Amino acid sequence: MIWLSWRQFRVQALVAAVALILLAAGLVVLGRQIRDGGYSGAELREHFQGRVYLLDAVLLLMPALIGLFWGAPLVARELEAGTHRLVWNQSVTRRRWLTVKLLLTGLAAAVAGALTSALLTWAASPLDRFTGDRFSTIFFGTRNLAPVAYGIFALVLGIVVGLLIRRTVPAMALTLLALVVTQALTPNLIRPHLMTPEHMSAPVTAEVVRNLTFLGQQPEISGLKLPGAWVISTSRLRTADGATVPADAYGRCVAGSFDKAADCLGALNLHVDIDYQPTSRYWTFQWLESALYLGLALLLTALGLWRIRTSAD
Incomplete structure (x- = not known):
């Protein structure tokens, strides 16, 4: 079952691996340039802030891309084409089928988020220390722990939406809408009140x-x-x-x-x-928001495992 899931996922994984290698190389080069130039804080802002903002925007888009192109089609495509019946008739239970897919792609999403977040956090740290704006939406969501939790949540959301809708394109559209709403509401309505101000x-x-x-x-x-x-x-x-x-x-x-x-x-x-x-309180907020997103991912996983057990073929 693991081998079959990998074969079905390998094209997306290989494309993502190439993109991650290129992005990682760019982050390493940027980090060395920031550190080796002997720049003052103001000079760092002048020379590198635009490039760091561009990379921040890329990382903010990563969860949406994971949810759209890894999550939503993963189950919806099989249900839409009917290929799931072949696996279900080979003594593989429905829950095991879904669990393997969730674990395999979830691990890939966690690795992708952790790698890019760690490299960007390292590369931009001299500039971040100068600006001191750790809580802003663009910085908080692209540094340290939060991007990993965002990616896992987006993936599970896409998979469960695909399981419920059973059609690939509508599942992708609804996943994108849900992620946009979530990423807009969290920094403005939820994050400020995770702790009493x-x-x-x-x-x-x-x-x-x-x-x-x-x-x-x-x-x-x-x-x-x-x-x-x-x-x-x-x-x-x-x-x-x-x-x-x-x-x-x-x-x-x-x-x-x-x-x-x-x-x-x-x-x-x-x-x-x-x-x-x-x-x-920055690290407390990082842990709390990551726990919130991972908790939502667990609830969605439970919903998906319950739904697949009760769904018709």
């Missing part, structure tokens, strides 16, 4: 305002950065006594140029209340 108040000086990404018509700000922390949410601008800054006073400040608005708001002695996650 810390709270603090931070002064809004003119320098702070100049470093913001958003200054709208209402007394609220966006893009506030806190050294050594991941800012989850900020309150509206508050005066020294804790009240929301009057709209007319805020409006007068932002009516002029951005520099004048920064000086004007800085003179009002304002502050904001912040919910944040300390960077010291």
